[in-house]
Amino acid sequence: MTRIGFWQLVLDDRLSWWEAKRINEAADAADLAGAQAETAHYATMNLATRMQAMSREIIMLRTAITVLVQTLKDTNVVDEKLLDARLEAAMEAAVPPPVAHIASPFAAGGQPSAAEGPRLYTCLRCRQQVPASSTLMTADGPVCERCPSAG
Ligand SMILES: [Zn+2]
Numbered sequence: 001m002t003r004i005g006f007w008q009l010v011l012d013d014r015l016s017w018w019e020a021k022r023i024n025e026a027a028d029a030a031d032l033a034g035a036q037a038e039t040a041h042y043a044t045m046n047l048a049t050r051m052q053a054m055s056r057e058i059i060m061l062r063t064a065i066t067v068l069v070q071t072l073k074d075t076n077v078v079d080e081k082l083l084d085a086r087l088e089a090a091m092e093a094a095v096p097p098p099v100a101h102i103a104s105p106f107a108a109g110g111q112p113s114a115a116e117g118p119r120l121y122t123c124l125r126c127r128q129q130v131p132a133s134s135t136l137m138t139a140d141g142p143v144c145e146r147c148p149s150a151g
Contacts, residue, residue, distance in 0.1 A: 003027045123147055 004020045004027075069087075073080045119132040124140055125147035135142040 003024045009015055009020045072078045120129045121132050121135045121142040123130050123142060123144040125143055128144060130144040134145050
């Protein structure tokens with residue numbers, strides 16, 4: 001979109017100063033939106049490239065671990081069942097359980113699941129238990145809305 005220049009405005013009877021001003025403002029807004037879209041596009045492309053690189057690395061790691069485990073099992077260096085059990089336990093420890101399991105401490109006591117409240121965080125500053133929705137996540141951890149942020 002091109003802006004309307006000074007001489008064009010002066011020489012064209014059909015165009016008022018206000019119209020030209022509005023059109024130029026729209027042109028500026030369109031230019032800005034275009035630049036922002038371009039920035040977002042490059043950010044997305046950058047992310048896609050990194051995702052592809054990470055996917056390749058995960059495939060390579062998975063292949064390496066599969067070969068390693070298979071070799072260990074084939075050569076009878078380790079007990080296959082023990083290795084499987086240890087791997088399973090380590091995986092469980094590494095991947096946190098779903099939120100539902102954490103938020104239902106009453107499930108074992110036979111309480112209905114409706115007793116589940118909102119997820120609570122402990123505020124870093126006042127040490128109060130506050131609903132997760134009313135906290136701000138900082139670099140150090142959750143801080144409740146009542147505590148002013150030092151940053
Ligand atoms: Zn607080």
